[in-house]
Amino acid sequence: xxxxxxxxxxxxxxxxxxxxxxxxxxxxxLTKRFNASGREFVAVDDVSFEVKQGExxxxxxxxxxxxxxILNMVAxxxxxxxxxxxxxxxxxxxxxxNPRVGYVFQRDTLFPWRTVEQNIGYGLEIARLSKTERAERxxxxxxxxGLSGFAQSFPRMLSGGMRQRVAxxxxxxxxxxxxxxxxxxGALDTHTKLEMHKTLLEIWExxxxxxxxVTHDLGEALTLASRIILLxxxxxxxxxxxxxxxxxxxxxxxxxxxxEFGRLYSHIWHSLGEELRRTKAD
Amino acid sequence: MSNSRTAVLFWQLxxxxxxxVVWQWGFEWSRALLPKAYVPKILDPYFVAKPSLIWxxxxxxxxxxxxxxxxxxxxxxxxxxxxxxxxxxxxxWWGFLFGSASGIAVGLLLGRSDFLARVFGPYVVALNxxxxxALVPLVILxxxxxxxxxxxxxxxxxxxxxFFNTFEGTRAVDRDQIAAARLLGASEFTVLRTVVVPSAxxxxxASLLPAVSFALIGVIVGEFIGxxxxxxxxxxxxxxxxxxxxxxxxxxxxxxxxxxLAIAVRSLQSYLLRWQPQFEASA
Numbered sequence: 001x002x003x004x005x006x007x008x009x010x011x012x013x014x015x016x017x018x019x020x021x022x023x024x025x026x027x028x029x030l031t032k033r034f035n036a037s038g039r040e041f042v043a044v045d046d047v048s049f050e051v052k053q054g055e056x057x058x059x060x061x062x063x064x065x066x067x068x069x070i071l072n073m074v075a076x077x078x079x080x081x082x083x084x085x086x087x088x089x090x091x092x093x094x095x096x097x098n099p100r101v102g103y104v105f106q107r108d109t110l111f112p113w114r115t116v117e118q119n120i121g122y123g124l125e126i127a128r129l130s131k132t133e134r135a136e137r138x139x140x141x142x143x144x145x146g147l148s149g150f151a152q153s154f155p156r157m158l159s160g161g162m163r164q165r166v167a168x169x170x171x172x173x174x175x176x177x178x179x180x181x182x183x184x185x186g187a188l189d190t191h192t193k194l195e196m197h198k199t200l201l202e203i204w205e206x207x208x209x210x211x212x213x214v215t216h217d218l219g220e221a222l223t224l225a226s227r228i229i230l231l232x233x234x235x236x237x238x239x240x241x242x243x244x245x246x247x248x249x250x251x252x253x254x255x256x257x258x259x260e261f262g263r264l265y266s267h268i269w270h271s272l273g274e275e276l277r278r279t280k281a282d
Numbered sequence: 283m284s285n286s287r288t289a290v291l292f293w294q295l296x297x298x299x300x301x302x303v304v305w306q307w308g309f310e311w312s313r314a315l316l317p318k319a320y321v322p323k324i325l326d327p328y329f330v331a332k333p334s335l336i337w338x339x340x341x342x343x344x345x346x347x348x349x350x351x352x353x354x355x356x357x358x359x360x361x362x363x364x365x366x367x368x369x370x371x372x373x374x375w376w377g378f379l380f381g382s383a384s385g386i387a388v389g390l391l392l393g394r395s396d397f398l399a400r401v402f403g404p405y406v407v408a409l410n411x412x413x414x415x416a417l418v419p420l421v422i423l424x425x426x427x428x429x430x431x432x433x434x435x436x437x438x439x440x441x442x443x444x445f446f447n448t449f450e451g452t453r454a455v456d457r458d459q460i461a462a463a464r465l466l467g468a469s470e471f472t473v474l475r476t477v478v479v480p481s482a483x484x485x486x487x488a489s490l491l492p493a494v495s496f497a498l499i500g501v502i503v504g505e506f507i508g509x510x511x512x513x514x515x516x517x518x519x520x521x522x523x524x525x526x527x528x529x530x531x532x533x534x535x536x537x538x539x540x541x542x543l544a545i546a547v548r549s550l551q552s553y554l555l556r557w558q559p560q561f562e563a564s565a
Contacts, residue, residue, distance in 0.1 A: 075465070077461060077465075097464055097465055097467060099467060101465075102465070103462075103465045105458055105461075105462060107458050109456070109458045109459050109461070109462040111459065111463075111476075111477065111480070112557055112558075113480045113481070113483075113555075113557040114557075122463070122466055122476070123466040123467055126466060126467045126468050126472055126476075127467060154557045156557070156559060170466065171465075171466070174466065174467070
C-alpha cells in the first residue's frame with residue numbers, strides 16, 4: 001500500500017494541499033475480534049474511512065459500538081484483527097509511537113506525583129528540551145489552558161475540568177499534527193463540558209490539527225466536528241457520514257441555535273435511535 | 283482544638299507518671315499493706331527492676347558516673363553501652379539499606395516482567411514460608427560472630443517484606459498512565475523511572491516502616507545467638523547475671539533507636555509522597 005515518493009514529491013504534495021487536502025488517516029477494512037471466555041465476538045466489522053488534513057472528524061455511535069476500539073487501533077495501542085490503518089501513508093505498527101500523533105484519554109491519566117507544570121512539561125522533558133525553553137513553553141501552555149495560579153498544584157487539588165485541561169495541554173504542548181481523542185470530556189458535568197468545548201474550539205480554530213474525536217454525545221459531535229461518522233451498534237460498522245456545515249468560529253452555546261444544528265440533530269438522532277433500539281433488542 | 287490537645291497531653295503525662303510510680307514503689311507498698319498472697323510477684327524488682335535501679339545501671343553502663351573517669355571506663359569495657367548501641371544501630375542501618383534496596387530492585391524486576399514473575403513465583407513463596415529467625419544460626423555459622431552475620435540476618439528479614447510490597451505496587455500501576463507516558467514519547471526505561479517507580483513508591487514506603495523494626499529485630503536476634511558486641515549481647519550477659527535493670531537499660535535504648543529510625547523513614551516518606559493528601563500538611 002505504501003507508494004514510494006518519486007521526484008518532485010514534496011512539490012506535488014504542496015500543490016495537492018491547495019487543490020484537495022491530503023489524507024492523514026486512512027482506515028481500510030478494519031476489523032477487530034475479541035475472545036471473551038472462549039467465545040469470539042466481532043467488535044469492529046470492516047470499517048473504512050479517511051480523515052483529511054485539517055479535518056475535525058467525530059466518530060459517533062452508541063456505547064459498546066467499538067468506536068474507542070477503532071481509535072485505539074489508530075493510535076497503535078491495540079493490535080487489529082484485519083484491515084489496514086495508514087497514517088501519512090505509513091502503516092500503523094502496534095506499540096510504536098508516532099510523534100506526530102497526540103492522544104487524549106477519557107480517564108484521568110495525569111501523574112498525581114507531578115505538579116500541573118511538571119505534568120504539562122512531561123513530553124518536553126522526555127524530548128530533552130533545555131530547561132529554559134521548557135519553562136517558557138510550559139508557562140504559555142498553562143496560560144492558554146486558563147490554569148495560571150495552579151502551576152504548582154498537584155492534580156488532586158484541581159477540579160475534573162481543570163485536570164482534563166492539563167491532560168489536553170500535556171498532549172498539545174508537543175504540537176501533534178494529528179490529535180486522537182477518546183471521549184475526553186465524557187466524565188465532566190454539562191457546564192464544565194461546555195467550557196472545555198470552548199477551549200478546544202479556540203485552540204483548534206487557530207491551529208487546525210487533524211482530529212479524530214470519539215464520542216457518544218451527538219450535541220458534542222455537532223458542536224465541535226466538521227464531519228461526523230456514525231457507527232452502527234455492535235458489531236461496529238460504518239452507518240452514515242455527515243458534513244457539519246455550521247460556520248466557524250463557533251460558539252458552543254450559540255451553535256445550538258443554528259438551523260443546521262437542528263436539522264442535523266434530528267436527522268442523526270433518528271439514525272442513532274435505530275441503533276439504540278438494536279442494542280436493546282440484543 | 284488546643285483544649286483537647288492539652289487534655290491529651292495531660293493524660294499522656296498522667297499515665298507515664300502513674301506507671302513510673304507503681305513500678306518504683308508499687309511492690310514495697312503492696313507488700314506493706316496487703317497479705318502476701320495478694321502481692322503480684324511480677325512487680326518484684328528482681329524480675330522487672332525499677333526506675334531508680336535502671337537509671338543507676340544506665341549511668342554505670344554508659345560510663346556517666348565512674349570513679350575512674352569516662353575515658354578509662356569506656357576503654358575498660360569493649361561492649362559498653364555506647365559501643366553496643368553504635369554497633370547495633372550500624373548493623374540495623376546496613377541490613378535495612380541492603381534489604382530494602384534489593385527488595386525494591388527484585389520487586390520492580392519481577393513486577394515488570396510477567397515471565398520472570400511466573401518463573402520465580404513458586405520459589406519466592408517457598409522461601410518466604412521459612413521463618414527467617416530459623417536461619418540465624420546458619421547465618422552465624424556462615425558469616426561468623428562479627429557484624430556481617432547481623433547485617434545478613436537483618437537483610438533476610440527486610441528483603442521479603444519490601445520485595446512483596448514493591449512487587450504488588452509495581453503490579454498496581456495504572457496501565458493507562460503507562461500508555462499515556464508511552465504516547466508522550468517515553469521509552470521502556472523512562473516509563474519505569476518516571477511512572478512505575480513514583481507510582482509504586484507509596485507501596486514501598488508502606489513496607490519500609492515495619493522493615494525498620496524488622497531489621498532491628500533481626501540484628502538483636504543475631505546478637506542473642508552469637509555476637510561479640512551489641513545491645514542483644516548486653517542483654518544476654520545481663521541475663522546470665524540475673525540483672526534485670528541492665529536488661530531494661532538495653533531495652534529502653536533499643537526503643538529509642540527504633541523511634542529514631544522510624545522518624546528518619548517517616549520524614550523521607552512525607553517528602554517523597556508529598557503529592558498524596560495524607561502528607562500534604564508536612565510538605
